[in-house]
Amino acid sequence: MINLQDKVVIVTGASSGIGASLAELFSAASSKVTMAARRKEKLLKVSCSCSCETLVVPADIVLNTDRRKIVDETIRKWGRIDILVNNAGLGMYGDFLAATETDWKKLFDINVFAPVLLTKLVIPVMKKQGSGIIVNIASIGGLYAHSDKVTPYVASKHALVGFSRGLARDLAGTGIKVLAVCPHLTDSEFFAVSTGADLMAPLVEKTKKYMESPDKVARGIIDQLDSERLVVFPTERGAKSYEKQRDI
Numbered sequence: 001m002i003n004l005q006d007k008v009v010i011v012t013g014a015s016s017g018i019g020a021s022l023a024e025l026f027s028a029a030s031s032k033v034t035m036a037a038r039r040k041e042k043l044l045k046v047s048c049s050c051s052c053e054t055l056v057v058p059a060d061i062v063l064n065t066d067r068r069k070i071v072d073e074t075i076r077k078w079g080r081i082d083i084l085v086n087n088a089g090l091g092m093y094g095d096f097l098a099a100t101e102t103d104w105k106k107l108f109d110i111n112v113f114a115p116v117l118l119t120k121l122v123i124p125v126m127k128k129q130g131s132g133i134i135v136n137i138a139s140i141g142g143l144y145a146h147s148d149k150v151t152p153y154v155a156s157k158h159a160l161v162g163f164s165r166g167l168a169r170d171l172a173g174t175g176i177k178v179l180a181v182c183p184h185l186t187d188s189e190f191f192a193v194s195t196g197a198d199l200m201a202p203l204v205e206k207t208k209k210y211m212e213s214p215d216k217v218a219r220g221i222i223d224q225l226d227s228e229r230l231v232v233f234p235t236e237r238g239a240k241s242y243e244k245q246r247d248i
């Protein structure tokens, strides 16, 4: 595991689930964490359970002004950015033909364009430093279609993995590394707030017993920040499910 003491880390979607656990674990490892999400009260609550100093930035990552605010406030406070975790994301469940153009655009704005554009703001800072890690939280759905009725989500997470692959090549030799993290089912608010949550509820009920805890997933991510591989599975379950499905 890399030494995280005094590292400056931005975590998007730090108000719940995997992002909240990441913020707490980075902080427990003595990192300085910028926590971004829309719900300020939730961010403040998570911040209270962090052991080191944090910076809470209420932000909607689909807005350019808010992405700028995340980066500018982090630089103003700590003067550098060592790790960017593009974690904020949304799910979508339902029949392919029922998903509207607006649904697709909203999903891609959050799951693809926001991480791409936030990364664009952070890379120049990391280039100046000669070091950094971009951690894109994709999904096993970024590697194969893990369920029926999740076509837009699978497409968005494949795009995020593709972005990570291209970026890693373009950044070779700069000291900046890219990881595409592919969690398996994780027990978080994700299944309650995603588009089509009502339709998905019976399936969620059935699969709940197979879900990982956000803490376990976050621990798996932090343990593998030094991985030489681009695609990282935070837990054994994700790696195994990919092994079974990879040729489909």
Ligand SMILES: NC(=O)c1ccc[n+]([C@@H]2O[C@H](COP(=O)([O-])OP(=O)(O)OC[C@H]3O[C@@H](n4cnc5c(N)ncnc54)[C@H](OP(=O)(O)O)[C@@H]3O)[C@@H](O)[C@H]2O)c1
Binding pocket: 012, 013, 014, 015, 016, 017, 018, 019, 036, 037, 038, 039, 040, 042, 059, 060, 061, 062, 087, 088, 089, 090, 091, 110, 137, 138, 139, 140, 182, 183, 184, 185, 186, 187, 188, 189, 190, 191, 193, 214
């Ligand atoms: N749960 C799973 O089974 C699973 C599996 C594989 C991959 N993932 C991925 O893991 C990541 C985290 O998901 P999770 O399971 O921890 O879900 P979660 O508990 O619903 O967390 C999602 C986070 O994203 C934030 N967010 C959503 N839209 C945002 C926006 N426009 N601007 C800023 N923040 C926004 C939410 O905060 P606010 O609402 O406060 O803005 C929340 O903190 C996602 O990218 C998801 O696709 C999840």
